[in-house]
Amino acid sequence: MSWMTRSKKLVATVALAGVSLALAHTAAEAALCVWRKPDQDIKRFFPGADTYKTDFRTPGGKRAAIEKRIGARLDPDESEFKFYRIIDDGKQVGTILTHLGKGQYGAIEVVVALDNSGKVKGVGIQRDRERARAALRSGAFLGQFDGKSVKDPMEIGKDIKPAAKGAEKPSATVAFSVKKLLVLLDELG
Amino acid sequence: MRSIQPRMKGLVAVGVLIAMAAGPARAGESPAAPPETAPAEAAAAEAGEDGGGRGKSYAIRYRLDVRPMAGSDPAKLEVMAAEAEVTGEAGEHVEYAIQIPAYTAMKGRGKEMHFGNLYAIFRRNLGEPTLKVGQFVIPFGNLVNYETHTRPVQTLYRYSLGVRIDPGAELEGFLNKDTEFQLAVTTGNGSFRKDNNANKVVTARVSRTFELGDNELRLGVSALRGKLPVFSLMSDPVMGSGEVLEFSMKNRVGLDAEYYRGPYLVRAELVGGDDNGRGAYGHWVQLSVPLSYKTSIDVGTERWKQFSGKLSGNWIGIEHKLTDNRILRLALQSADASEGAHPMSMTMITGQLLVEF
Numbered sequence: 429m430s431w432m433t434r435s436k437k438l439v440a441t442v443a444l445a446g447v448s449l450a451l452a453h454t455a456a457e458a459a460l461c462v463w464r465k466p467d468q469d470i471k472r473f474f475p476g477a478d479t480y481k482t483d484f485r486t487p488g489g490k491r492a493a494i495e496k497r498i499g500a501r502l503d504p505d506e507s508e509f510k511f512y513r514i515i516d517d518g519k520q521v522g523t524i525l526t527h528l529g530k531g532q533y534g535a536i537e538v539v540v541a542l543d544n545s546g547k548v549k550g551v552g553i554q555r556d557r558e559r560a561r562a563a564l565r566s567g568a569f570l571g572q573f574d575g576k577s578v579k580d581p582m583e584i585g586k587d588i589k590p591a592a593k594g595a596e597k598p599s600a601t602v603a604f605s606v607k608k609l610l611v612l613l614d615e616l617g
Numbered sequence: 618m619r620s621i622q623p624r625m626k627g628l629v630a631v632g633v634l635i636a637m638a639a640g641p642a643r644a645g646e647s648p649a650a651p652p653e654t655a656p657a658e659a660a661a662a663e664a665g666e667d668g669g670g671r672g673k674s675y676a677i678r679y680r681l682d683v684r685p686m687a688g689s690d691p692a693k694l695e696v697m698a699a700e701a702e703v704t705g706e707a708g709e710h711v712e713y714a715i716q717i718p719a720y721t722a723m724k725g726r727g728k729e730m731h732f733g734n735l736y737a738i739f740r741r742n743l744g745e746p747t748l749k750v751g752q753f754v755i756p757f758g759n760l761v762n763y764e765t766h767t768r769p770v771q772t773l774y775r776y777s778l779g780v781r782i783d784p785g786a787e788l789e790g791f792l793n794k795d796t797e798f799q800l801a802v803t804t805g806n807g808s809f810r811k812d813n814n815a816n817k818v819v820t821a822r823v824s825r826t827f828e829l830g831d832n833e834l835r836l837g838v839s840a841l842r843g844k845l846p847v848f849s850l851m852s853d854p855v856m857g858s859g860e861v862l863e864f865s866m867k868n869r870v871g872l873d874a875e876y877y878r879g880p881y882l883v884r885a886e887l888v889g890g891d892d893n894g895r896g897a898y899g900h901w902v903q904l905s906v907p908l909s910y911k912t913s914i915d916v917g918t919e920r921w922k923q924f925s926g927k928l929s930g931n932w933i934g935i936e937h938k939l940t941d942n943r944i945l946r947l948a949l950q951s952a953d954a955s956e957g958a959h960p961m962s963m964t965m966i967t968g969q970l971l972v973e974f
Contacts, residue, residue: 467743468794479743481709484674504942505973508676515709533880533907557880557907561831 461528461537463512464554469524470514473541473550477516480524485509485616497611498604503528509612514541522549525609529601533557536564536598538605540573542613548576551606560595569599578610675705681972682767688965695722697969698767700732712738726807726846727855730774730781731766733808746790749801752808755783756799756822757839758871758886759901769948769967770932773901775854776921777869777888779846779861782808783818796825805843818843824873832878839871847892850921850928850954851961862925865892880907895924911938915948926956944971 463469470477486508487494495501512524522543529536534557541549551570558564569591573582581587582603590599682698703715716734723731736751754760757778765771765781774781785803792798798821804810805818824837845867849860869890876883882905889898903917915934921927934948946969954961 467791470743477743479709482674482706484676504940510676530910532910534910534913557877557882559831559879561833561877561879562828563831 461526461535463510463524463526463539464537466512466524469539469541469552472552473524474514474516474522477514477521479515480512481515483511483513485511485612487616490615494611494615497615498608500604500608509616511613511616520544523613525613526554527605527609529605531556531558531598531601533559536601536605538602538609540606540609542610546577546610546613548573548606548610550574551602553602556598558595558598560592560598563592563595564598564602566591570602573603573606576606576610578607578614582607675703678702678704679974680767681970683970684769685968686965688963696720697722698731702734710740712740714738723856725859726779726848726861727853727859729807729809730855733782735808744791746788749787749789750785752782752784753787753801754781755803755818755820755841756787756789756801757820757841757869758822758837758873758888759875759884761799761822761824761837761873762835762875763884767971769946769969770903770915770917770934770950771853771855772884773886773888773899773919773921775859776848776850776923776928777871777897777899778841778867779848779854780805780807780818784808784810784812785818792823795827796823798823803843805845807846814844816844818845832876834877835875837871837873839869839873841867841869841871841890843867847923847925850923850926850956851959865895867892867897869897881905892924897921897923899928912936926954928952928954942973945969946971 466480470480487502487506491502509525513520514522514524522541524539524541527538527540529538536556536558537554539552539554541551543549551573553565553570556564563569569589572588576582584590584596584600584603588599588603590596591602679701680698682696683694684697685694686692698718699720701717701719703717704713706712714734714736716732718732721728721732733752734754736749736753738747738749740747755778758774759772760774760781763772765774783803783805785801787799787801789799790797800822801818801820803818803820804812805816806812806814818841820839820841820843822837822839824835827834827836843866844864846861847863847865847867848854849862852859867890869888871886871888873886874883876885883902884905885900885902887900889896891897899919899921901917901919903915905913905915907913913936915932915936917932919928919930921929930950930952932948932950934946936944936946938944946967948967948969949964950967951964952962954963
């Protein structure tokens with residue numbers, strides 16, 4: 429009897445794992461990248477702003493258009509995005525978005541602040557595991573994105589200088605994150 | 618037959634959980650096809666797609682954690698977690714999180730250490746501390762920054778504190794740009810347990826982040842006082858077989874660190890104190906070495922000594938991302954413990970398939 433119980437459980441668990449693997453191939457609910465320090469980012473990018481509110485946005489029928497514009501498929505976990513609307517004196521003064529980019533040695537968590545016209549006000553990095561960590565977070569590198577809009581090209585080595593020699597891959601990851609978030613804001617508002 | 622029923626009930630619950638996720642999975646197969654409306658999407662739709670409207674909004678994440686294990690006990694395959702996590706906002710000043718376990722093989726206080734997050738966070742103006750009320754992970758040591766819930770190897774809390782998720786209230790905020798603090802008052806009884814002894818556990822932590830060129834160091838100092846369970850060292854409390862030796866008035870001081878040296882990450886915790894006046898101390902250290910974006914290796918060691926005996930453990934593990942939401946882990950753990958005149962050695966291999974969707 430106990431053998432049968434164990435066998436049933438084993439079969440059920442294996443089946444469950446298999447079904448989950450199949451389902452999880454494309455399923456998703458929420459984007460993975462959390463916004464770690466809202467207070468400090470707002471103070472830095474929107475000094476004087478009072479608070480923020482979160483708008484949940486789903487790509488829905490615009491998924492194909494977004495993927496075409498960014499030149500890549502959305503990640504499996506990206507069926508939903510959080511747009512953090514920054515409020516000052518009751519009015520929206522901008523939006524902050526976050527993205528989990530694929531670095532050389534792990535995720536690069538990118539924060540992008542945008543004004544109401546859709547231009548970059550600033551870019552920050554929350555966490556990363558890269559070797560050129562300081563260069564990647566430097567004003568010299570991240571400042572190159574300031575003022576960029578969704579129409580601007582952001583190719584590393586051409587439009588944007590890499591953070592450091594040998595850091596082309598993580599630099600491209602940050603550039604891709606900025607481009608992607610600009611497109612998302614443009615498409616999903 | 619009776620013993621089968623709860624398990625089958627659990628598996629049915631897991632099935633329901635997966636069925637809930639099946640809708641968006643099918644719809645998402647073609648990038649050109651608009652997906653069917655998922656629960657979170659429905660909530661967003663209610664808020665309006667023009668960005669102007671905003672009501673209650675929430676997101677749901679499903680998680681399945683399946684682990685084959687082999688070691689001293691007979692080999693087994695367990696569903697350690699089939700759960701949903703709901704996070705959302707109500708108005709501009711309230712955020713909430715609800716952890717909904719559909720099934721887990723964990724039992725007793727081990728289960729309560731992993732399941733039971735249920736809290737609201739109240740925030741006022743920017744820069745002001747936030748207030749968390751409900752059941753949450755207590756802010757001691759590296760529990761604040763290191764989420765162990767989905768990992769085969771746990772940190773020292775299971776012996777040093779004897780609790781992870783506890784009901785109460787917590788104040789959290791920043792003292793300056795690089796310094797943050799947490800102050801919590803909880804019951805010490807664990808999640809979903811009544812405060813039957815009117816005991817209160819007070820936990821406080823201050824941490825500071827130092828930028829060191831290409832490296833980063835986060836140092837934290839914690840203190841805790843309150844009555845908490847002391848577990849036997851002869852089994853792992855988190856695996857549900859933990860025996861509570863007694864409830865002691867614990868005093869703890871902890872020093873925790875996270876050191877990012879380029880791609881390498883060292884996590885460490887040093888804890889000391891007493892259980893009703895009897896000394897208790899130990900440490901936990903882990904080095905994480907990424908080989909690529911997808912693959913990394915962890916090695917670590919831990920020691921713990923309390924009035925009943927001592928324990929030492931070592932482990933090595935590898936993690937590989939199959940995709941961004943499917944992770945494979947393999948951990949080899951060894952532990953030596955002695956309690957009274959009884960020594961115990963254990964070697965265990967744990968595999969893990971973690972799927973989030």
